[in-house]
Amino acid sequence: MTSSSDSGRISLFDPMGQQEPFDFGYHVDSPMTGGQFHSHSLYEIYYFHEGRCTYLIGDSIFVLKPGDLLLMNGLTLHCPKVEPGTPYIRSIIHFDPAWVCRDMPESVRSALLEPFASLLNYRMTLEGARKAEFESMLAGMHRLGLSKNRFVRERMALRLQEMMYMISDWCQGAVQDQEAVSDKERHVQHVISFVEQNYMYDLTLDQIAREAHVTKHYLSSLFKEITGTSVFKYVYNRRINQAKILLRLNPDLSITEVSQAAGFKHLAHFSRMFKEMVGATPEHYRKSGVDIH
Known part of the structure; x- marks a missing residue:
């Protein structure tokens, strides 16, 4: 069962009506209000489609451009600063790592979560085939989330796992550099x-x-x-x-x-x-x- 709280936003619910620790906003274009810093206990995958935005995460400031992918552990205070009068289109996934990695072997769990745990708050810019593949995956998750398929919860978890495998592979070099520090x-x-x-x-x-x-x-x-x-x-x-x-x-x-x-x-x-x-x-x-x- 799914619920859309605004255009493009999907939350999953279990059969008892309790909200799962997963929330997906696809091509969200609603304006930011308040400009307040916030934090949360969930991990976050943030993809910037279009607009002019400076993203502040802790003491780091990222001037975003289309194709930028942010991986955030959520606990660090963060806030987007959007230039007035410009579009602000993004896709955002919040998830509980324990939920998406449930029943996984520890080695697999570690591999999928390492970019978030090791790199903390990390930006990469997707271009070419990577950009097309990631955007296609987002669109597929959105279509699935809106469907009436009775296995939508299970399939959405698998799609998110697949995305995390892909991200982990892309981040391997950065994680190894992090592990190599003295x-x-x-x-x-x-x-x-x-x-x-x-x-x-x-x-x-x-x-x-x-x-x-x-x-x-x-x-x-x-x-x-x-x-x-x-x-x-x-x-x-x-x-x-x-x-x-x-x-x-x-x-x-x-x-x-x-x-x-x-x-x-x-x-x-x-x-x-x-x-x-x-x-x-x-x-x-x-x-x-x-x-x-």
Whole structure:
């Protein structure tokens, strides 16, 4: 049984009427409202068909073009910023990995989920045969979802599994590159992931070092060696970048509210750091319309 909540959107329900952890929006062209950051526990496959959109995922900013495919773990805050007056056409699949990979051997489950778990939030651009194959697969899933076939739930799961096999194959090189990183790089990546989830809270070097299971002196040296900057310079850069995003996308927030949401306890400290790192006050940055970098 299927339900379409708007044009092109399909949700699956089990025989007892409970919604399955799967939602598919095909060629969705409804405008974005609010521009709010959001997160969810589901994995997401996002395909950009047409329009002008900048997608913000955590501290990464992707200027999308048709054929771009995003793989998202969902938990990282993300938000599309669509240029007013332009189309915004995308296909989006949300799914629970436990649902789509149920009854699979562990080796197969790992292979299918590795691009999401290892690469976290990843963009690839599809062209030529890959682009045509992926778009054909999306269209086929959409037709199936609208059908009256009594095995639509089972067949939709198989179609999604097939798509994930294809994506896993395309991402093999990127996953292998990720696996080839050194232990030092793994420690630093762990710290960066921890900061991404906690930059809005009070952080201390002791706390971050405990999370990374290293001493704070080793952490300071290691982070500088790998990134060329200090741990807290990175933290402040992350906070200021978040403030820039909020200033651009949330005009109703006061400067004080932006400061607090970005992780600053004191407005004066935030204003001073923002001016130092951006070259303009938060108020001037918001009014100027300067692009986010």
